[in-house]
Amino acid sequence: MVAVAVLLLALAGAWILAYRGASLAIWTGAVAAFVAALAVLGILGPASVALLALVLTPVAVLLNVPALRRKLITARIFKTFRAVLPPMTQTEREALEAGDIWWEGELFQGRPDWDRLHAINVSRLSDEEQAFLDNQVETLCAMLDEDDIIRERRDLPQEVWDYLKRERFFSMIIPREFGGLAFGSLAQSTIVTKIATRSISAAVTVMVPNSLGPGELLMHYGTDEQKAHWLPRLAAGEEIPCFALTGPDVGSDAGGMPDYGVVCKGEHEGREVLGIRLNFTKRYITLAPVATVLGLAFKLHDPDHLLGDREDIGITCALIPANHPGVQIGERHFPMGLAFMNGPIEGKDVFVPLDWIIGGQAMAGRGWRMLVECLSVGRAISLPALGTAAGKVSYRMTGAYARIRRQFKLPIGRFEGVQEAMARIGGYGYMLEASRVLTASAGDLGVKPSVVSAIAKYHMTEMMRQSVNDAMDIHAGRGIIYGPRNYLGYGYQAVPIGITVEGANILTRNLMIFGQGAIRCHPYVFPEMEAARDDDLVAFDRLFFSHLGYSINRGVRAFTLGLTGGRLATAPEAGSNAHYYQALTRMSASLAFVSDVAMGVLGGELKRRERLSARLGDVLSHLYLASTVLKYHRDGGAQDSEQAHVDWAIQHSLAEINTAFDEFFANFPNRLVGRLLQLVVFPLGRSYRRPADAIGAKVATAMMAPGGVRDRVTTHAYWAADNPDDVTGRMEQAFDTLVAVEPVYDRFQKAVGRGEIVGLEFETRLEHARSAGLIDADEAQLLRRYEALRMDAIITDAFPRETLESGAQTGGPVRKHVA
Structure with missing residues (x-):
């Protein structure tokens, strides 16, 4: 009986140490203290103590003396690790290193500090930004008629183009010293969102010059001469920019770009200079038909070594006037029937001087890094704004229509089938606005959130797709007939555009979110890889054993929290949402553990198992999305009237996390490991289910009620409530x-x-x-x-x-x- 009690005590102590993440030194001291206590209590005799000391002391020395540990243990692991380490191309490295790790790092690592989330100061519009929103943006929205723009003109009216230029809508990111508005990231997001509730065609037109393109690239990498020449012209609308990256053979795989430039000598402005002869064929370039200056991405080659020893210099970006000899520009694509300007650009033997490279000759070959670094900010603003705008229109118009439209003598919003779709619109609408505000605020905090921006782009455009589909189902015939009364049809048409651009959603989900997140967010994986590539055994030894302790801790935490339903996790506040913090902490620990095991078992193969990594990406994504909902609710004063929306959104995310884990375990190549992972994460079976019908009914009811949560979710939009002849x-x-x-x-x-x-x-x-x-x-x-x-x-x-x-x-x- 005593032996059993001692064994249980030892297991309990080990479990506590593992759960708390104790260091190796504390483990060593705890084992020594336990043996000493047994000896003092007479449970172990002198011979037993001596035997244990003989066995445990060499192990303790081996583990606690780094030089000895490296020689006898780590060196062999290091050799194997280097042998199986997958190669990393330069473009992959630049993509991985681009941007910053932010709140998603806490969620990936299994012990999120919720106080850190609460301490993030989401942006507030400045007086100047608010005035612009209330005046210039309001005036612009009143000028816009999407039906007329798309069905009749297939272009913005000339007076709208003039107004956009005159009021400097294209200069939101340009500093004031160059004549720009210098608005913050949240302000840009809010302005695009409001315009998009009125006209997607106009929103895209405004969005693109303020996203990835010549303006942003010049600001971050341009020479002083380039900035002084181009930025004032861009700010004043005298120049309209576009950025030519994609083409028939290249979309997300920039490394496969066929467009090239060759370093050579040529004539420019009457004299011979060192420059580049370009050949390119680009497609799907927004604003191309009206652009006066184009940013161009191409692969630069130097066969004659005029710039140095390298022949293949790499992806490079240059700025070229649209009327430059050899550039062919001006035709139009017709993207899904919408009216924003989009078209092809071609060039044959176009000679440009070297100083047209953005940043000058020093930036030759650094174009891909420039692009991915800037994309992490723009992608967190532009498409999430369009997705949120579609969510706002779907939410507000569907709520009104469902109360006005009657069938069988009842408002259709009272029918449970309709309420099911309305609940999705309402829950997504709340989540979209919450995610938009937090994600856009990152830019104002000086953060370039590469993983978060991918999460936002993918999931917010997918929520847009579902919300608009549900709104169309509820509106039925009211939504499918074109005309000046239809506020859904053109948004419905535009959904595939948001899904496709700035990284197609299939690629973003399957390759980017977890593929980049696992390496960047993990505290040890990327440093271990770097140590292996640098042949640094000392650093690898320290990282590897810290990583081992990290994995044990996350596994024990995941299993313990699974057994207790997350109740041992600390919630930062009491109240209705405390159990949500606990549940998200539990799933965060589970993600950290499962990711470690998956990377350990599959290694580089996990990169090719796209559907497996996509499911882990879904877990990380919904942890982030749910956390934005908690913060948005808290920052808004935790209003009881919003609780049903919070309940629906977070329960939906938890159910999605549960499903993603279930599918991951069921499809894991090693079935035994998959089953063991399932037992660790869900020891008591499925934990989270989709929101109950009663919660959905509350969300639907709130959507049909004036004020309150309806107004908060659909704020920063244009509804023309005083005009009975307006589309909304x-x-x-x-x-x-x-x-x-x-x-x-x-x-x-x-x-x-x-x-x-x-x-x-x-x-x-x-x-x-x-x-x-x-x-x-x-x-x-x-x-x-x-x-x-x-x-x-x-x-x-x-x-x-x-x-x-x-x-x-x-x-x-x-x-x-x-x-």
């Missing part, structure tokens, strides 16, 4: 009027249903109700006004037959932009 204004007016008239309207409709009011038409029934004393004259007038607004809000557009048959609406020629 008519729905806003009908909704606001219904809120005021609904008690009378319900009473009137119930009386009709009971046969107390007779007549086949609304006006006849209204007069009968008034004459019968069921409503008074004021109520009759209010009902009459609402009925007109209701019908105007739910009907669809129709056009003269000859208008559509002429081809002007659907298939006519695409007009060229007139500068």
Whole structure:
């Protein structure tokens, strides 16, 4: 019995040390103290103590004396590790090293410090930024009619182009010293979001010059002469930029770029200079048809070694005027029927001087690093803003429509099937805004969040896709008929564009999020790889044994938290969301442990097992998304009215995490290891399920109620609520009027249903109700006004037959932009 008690005590002590992540020195001291205690208590005799000392002392010395440990243990591991270490290309290294690790690092490493999340000061708009949003952006939105832009003009009106240039919409990222607005990342995101709730065509037009492109590249890498020449012109709208990267044979694989430049001598401005002869074919370049200056990415070669010893210098970026001899620019693509400018650019034997390289000759061959470093910021702003805008439109218009539109004498928003779709729209809408605010704020904090930006780009555009699809399902015929009343159709068309650009979503999910996150966020993997490549056994030894302790700790934590349902995890606050912090901490520990085992078992093969790494990426992504929801709710004062949205969003993310882990374990190549991992992470079976129907019903109900969470989720948008003839204004007016008239309207409709009011038409029934004393004259007038607004809000557009048959609406020629 004593032996059993001693064994249990030893196991409990070891478990506590492992759970707490004790150091090797503490482990050694604890074992020595335990043996000494057994001797003092008489449980072990002198012979037993001597035997244990004989066995344990060499082990303790071996593990605690680094020089001896390196010679007898680590050297062999180091040799094997170097042999299996996968090669890393220069472009892969530059992609990995680009950007910063931020809050996602805490989530990946298994012990998130929630106080650190709470301490992040999300950005606030400055007075100048708010004024621009309230004035210039408001004015711009009032000028925009997406139906006219796409179906009739297939271009922005000339007055809109003039206004964009005059008010410096293209200069949000350019410093004031060069005439720019110098707005912060959140301000840029908010401005693009608001414009996109009105017109995606205009939002993309504004977005691109303020994202990855000549302006940003010049600011970070340009020479003083380049900045002084180009930035004031870009800020004033005198120059319209585009950036030519993608082409028929190259999308996300920039290393496969066929466009090339050869260093040579040539004539420029009447004299012979050292330069580059370029040949390129680019496609899908936004703003290309109207661009006056293009940033160009190409592979630079120096066969005559005019610049140095290297022949293949690498990807390089140059800035070239669009009217430069040999550049062919001006034709248009027609992207999914939308009207933003997009087209091809070609060049044959285009000679440019070396000083047209962005950053000058010193930056030759460093173009890929320049691109990936800048992309981490732009990708955290632009497409997440478009996704959030689509979420806002879907949320606000669907909530209004579901209360206004009736079937079987009830608002359709009361039907459970409709509420299921509304819950997704509402939960995603809340999560989109929460993620947008936190992710965009990173840029204002000086962070370039490479992994977070990939998470935001992928998941926020996927949420956009689901939200718009659900909104279209609920609106049914109201959503599929083109015309000036349709606020969903063009957003629906635009979804694949957001999914495709700035890294196609399939690639982003399968290769980038976990592939980059696992190496960058892990505290030991990348340093171990670097130590191996540098043949640094001393550093590798220290890292390897720290890594071993880290893995043991995360495994024990994952299993312990799994057995207790996460209750041993520390929550930073009490209340309704405390258990969510605990659940996310538990899943964070599980991700850290599973990732370590997967990388240890599969090694470089994990990189090729894209579906496995994608599922671990899903876990990391939903940890991040759920954490943004918690912060957004807390920063907003933790309003009880928002709790259903919080519950839906976080329970959805936890269910997605559970599913991702289940599918990872089921498909792990080593089935035994997969089963053991499942037992560690979910020792009691599946832990998290999708939000209950009751929660979804609360979200749907809140979407149909004025003010409160509805206004917070759909803030920073343009609704034209004072204009009953506007595409969204008519729905806003009908909704606001219904809120005021609904008690009378319900009473009137119930009386009709009971046969107390007779007549086949609304006006006849209204007069009968008034004459019968069921409503008074004021109520009759209010009902009459609402009925007109209701019908105007739910009907669809129709056009003269000859208008559509002429081809002007659907298939006519695409007009060229007139500068």
